[in-house]
Amino acid sequence: MAQKVLDVKNLSIDFDTLNGTVKAIRDVSFHLDKGETLALVGESGSGKSITVRTIMRLLADNETITNGTIDFEGKDILKESKKEMDKIRGGKIAMISQDPMTSLDPTMNIGNQVAEPLRVHEGMSKHKALEQAAEVLEEVGIPNARERMRDYPHQFSGGQRQRIVIAMAIIDNPDVLIADEPTTALDVTVQAQIIKLLKDLKDKIGTSIIFITHDLGVVANIADRVAVMYAGKIVEYGTVDDIFYNPQHPYTWGLLDSMPTLSMNSDRLNTIPGTPPNLINPPKGDAFYARNKYALKIDHEKQPPFFKVSDTHYAATWLLDKRAPKVTPPESIQKRQAEFKKRGEADHD
Structure with missing residues (x-):
């Protein structure tokens, strides 16, 4: 059952x-x-x-x-x-919204944004959280993920931004x-x-x-x-x-x-x-x-x-x-x- x-x-x-x-x-x-x-x-x-x-x-x-x-x-x-x-x-319980630009902070690079749930919910160190963020960004299909960790939301296409939002949602294995x-x-x-x-x-x-x-x-x-x-x-x-x-x-x-x-x-x-x-x-x-x-x-x-x-x-x-x-x-x-x-x-x- x-x-x-x-x-x-x-x-x-x-x-x-x-x-x-x-x-x-x-x-x-x-x-x-x-x-x-x-x-x-x-x-x-x-x-x-x-x-x-x-x-x-x-x-x-x-x-x-x-x-x-x-x-x-x-x-x-x-x-x-x-x-x-x-x-x-x-x-x-995590959520992916319809418009990724409303979910992403335009003033914060995507590496820190994806890593943030691990630091908030797991108390993980910044270095370890960023390392895991890079792995998840690669997993959701962001090209050259490690090199792009310091980029900001406006530097990605609409489809890539949606992948980043998905990475943020799944990084803590909800x-x-x-x-x-x-x-x-x-x-x-x-x-x-x-x-x-x-x-x-x-x-x-x-x-x-x-x-x-x-x-x-x-x-x-x-x-x-x-x-x-x-x-x-x-x-x-x-x-x-x-x-x-x-x-x-x-x-x-x-x-x-x-x-x-x-x-x-x-x-x-x-x-x-x-x-x-x-x-x-x-x-x-x-x-x-x-x-x-x-x-x-x-x-x-x-x-x-x-x-x-x-x-x-x-x-x-x-x-x-x-x-x-x-x-x-x-x-x-x-x-x-x-x-x-x-x-x-x-x-x-």
């Missing part, structure tokens, strides 16, 4: 604005197993980033946790003291690595290199990864399990094969249908019509109701529970209720599933 390293239960978060209180995260639960990569996917504003920032206890002044627990090593992170969180954050859209600002070639690097590092140091993205194409290449978020809630979760080959929630269908594929004849991408609901006044029923052409009357009146598809796969949609009419995924989704399967078989060969 897989060992849980992180267990989030019934997490709810509000944040105050001039217009009212936003119910940003609404009863979110998920877990992360040892050595696995869990992808949190969804549109911008779905709640992915605020969820992982809460794991790091990096909440803004106007954000309030109203319910839930986050279990790590048998303790609730939400109840830990600031002193204990300083030990956990960056040491046992149990959990949170990657918040780490490839969004990179071109496709560099993006593929960063994904491969994260996969290789996960295997080498045995860390567990939470990977945040809106791009399901990236998910297919890195994740073991996927949790799909919409309007502050998880609406479907399962293995990567469950989500790509047997998606059940209409929102997941929409995300998959928005992915570009090699067989697309049009020069336009498909999109999900409409916009997410206002979470100052969340809908009484299914939050996806107004954008869902398969919506039932009950979707407007009552939130769906999670229905079990398999032992690994659950989806919160009334379409899975035994009383609901039978609805099959759109033809475009079925074509994409066939293409995913063909691509997977080619990769396996």
